[in-house]
Amino acid sequence: MSVRRSVAVVTLLAPWVLPGFAVAQDVPRAPTFGVEVDIVKVTVTVFDDAGKAVTGLEREDFEVFEDRELQRIDLFAKAYEPGDDETLEVDLGLLLDTSESMLDVLEETQSAAARFLEAIPRARDLLMVFFDHDIRVSRYDSEHQQGLIRRLHDAKGGGQTALYDAITVYLSRVYGVGGRQVMVLFSDGEDSSSSITMGETLELVRSSNVAIYPIAFVSKPGRLHFATRPMAFLRQIASLTGGEMFLPTGTRTLPEIYDEIVAQLESQYVIGFVSSQGRRAKAGYRKLEVKVKKDDLEARHRDGYFATVPPGAEAPDG
Numbered sequence: 001m002s003v004r005r006s007v008a009v010v011t012l013l014a015p016w017v018l019p020g021f022a023v024a025q026d027v028p029r030a031p032t033f034g035v036e037v038d039i040v041k042v043t044v045t046v047f048d049d050a051g052k053a054v055t056g057l058e059r060e061d062f063e064v065f066e067d068r069e070l071q072r073i074d075l076f077a078k079a080y081e082p083g084d085d086e087t088l089e090v091d092l093g094l095l096l097d098t099s100e101s102m103l104d105v106l107e108e109t110q111s112a113a114a115r116f117l118e119a120i121p122r123a124r125d126l127l128m129v130f131f132d133h134d135i136r137v138s139r140y141d142s143e144h145q146q147g148l149i150r151r152l153h154d155a156k157g158g159g160q161t162a163l164y165d166a167i168t169v170y171l172s173r174v175y176g177v178g179g180r181q182v183m184v185l186f187s188d189g190e191d192s193s194s195s196i197t198m199g200e201t202l203e204l205v206r207s208s209n210v211a212i213y214p215i216a217f218v219s220k221p222g223r224l225h226f227a228t229r230p231m232a233f234l235r236q237i238a239s240l241t242g243g244e245m246f247l248p249t250g251t252r253t254l255p256e257i258y259d260e261i262v263a264q265l266e267s268q269y270v271i272g273f274v275s276s277q278g279r280r281a282k283a284g285y286r287k288l289e290v291k292v293k294k295d296d297l298e299a300r301h302r303d304g305y306f307a308t309v310p311p312g313a314e315a316p317d318g
Contacts, residue, residue: 003302037253040066041087041272042278042288042301043180043211043242045264053267055080057292062299064273065289075272079180079265087270089179092123093170093210094148097187097217099132103184105217106157112215112254114152116184119258120265123182127173128152131166133159133193137173163187164194164201167237171208181210182265183243187232188217198233202240206285207306211243213261215254242301248298275307283308 042064046054059076077087096113098106128148130136140148167185174181191198205212231247238245244264246257252275271290286305290299 008293019174038271039274040288040305041075041209041270044269044271044289044290044299045242045267045300046269046292047298047300053264054297055267057269061293062269062271063291063293064271065291066273066275066277066286068287068289069276071271071273071276073271075270077270079268081271086178087180087272090121090265091125091174091177091179092120092182093127093129093174093183095129095131095166095170095183095185095187096152096155097132097161097163097185098130098155099161099190099192100158101158101161101188101190101192102217105188106155108251109156110152111218112217112248112251113184113186115254116258116261117141117148117152119255120262124179125177127170129166129170130155131160131162132157133162135162135169137169147280148227150249160193162194163189163191168196169203169205171204171210174210175208180265180268180270181197181208183210183212184261185212185214185234186217187214187234189214189234191230202233202236205237206240206303208241209302209305210241212237212241212301213243214238214245215257216245216247240303244300283299 044062046057048054055078059073062073062076064071064073071183075087077085079088094113094117096109102109124141126140126148128138128140128151138148138151167183170183194201196204214237216231216234231245235245237243244260246260248254248257275286283306285304288302290301292299
């Protein structure tokens with residue numbers, strides 16, 4: 001399905017999604033979404049001082065803070081342990097930039113995305129988004145994901161870039177879905193025609209529960225100097241969501257990147273808590289921090305979340 005440029009920005013709180021496609025509508029401002037004050041789930045990847053993902057930790061090894069206030073951990077799950085826990089199910093989004101600025105490396109990115117699909121374990125649900133000046137969305141369940149390989153190689157490119165709108169469409173589709181959401185973005189980070197701004201996109205990313213892994217392709221090595229702002233954007237959306245940006249230096253480095261992403265996904269922990277702010281809570285952005293009590297270990301996770309408080313639950317001012 002092609003989402004035309006005039007209707008690319010979507011309202012995230014409305015139940016607008018039809019099976020298999022993204023439905024979009026005009027909105028006067030950037031969309032936002034949040035979660036009601038209930039259990040908050042945080043996906044965490046832990047690294048040692050050599051940058052290797054760490055497994056084998058237990059609930060008591062973690063501390064979780066919301067707005068600097070220590071929280072009680074009510075949920076704890078490990079991705080590397082077998083089980084049927086829906087909390088650990090993975091929904092995967094592949095976003096492929098087919099715009100004019102990517103034409104020099106389009107064939108390379110198409111092959112890269114296809115090889116990534118072959119490398120990563122099958123997701124519960126897979127959403128493919130091709131974008132240039134238009135946004136085209138396809139959805140595949142776990143039984144039909146290999147059918148995407150041919151579509152990847154047949155994708156045509158050209159025109160301006162609606163990167164921010166493509167991210168918006170994807171995040172809208174996975175809003176409110178349980179489990180772990182992962183976006184792998186093949187792009188150079190440039191945007192030339194989106195309906196929303198970079199700042200609005202960053203706010204949307206901050207409020208999502210999606211870990212973003214940009215694989216940043218630069219069509220000409222000399223352009224890297226001029227791509228400071230796009231590269232900074234890709235790096236920031238990875239940092240805000242607990243993901244990581246990768247800058248391949250050639251096709252030979254791609255398998256290492258895929259192995260690293262898979263290793264991170266297979267080593268993750270999901271931690272949940274009920275906010276201690278309770279009835280004195282107010283809607284708004286809440287900063288998250290996860291600490292590991294063991295030395296020389298670093299926890300990577302999303303920056304925070306936007307809370308929406310049910311009517312009547314907010315304490316009066318003063």
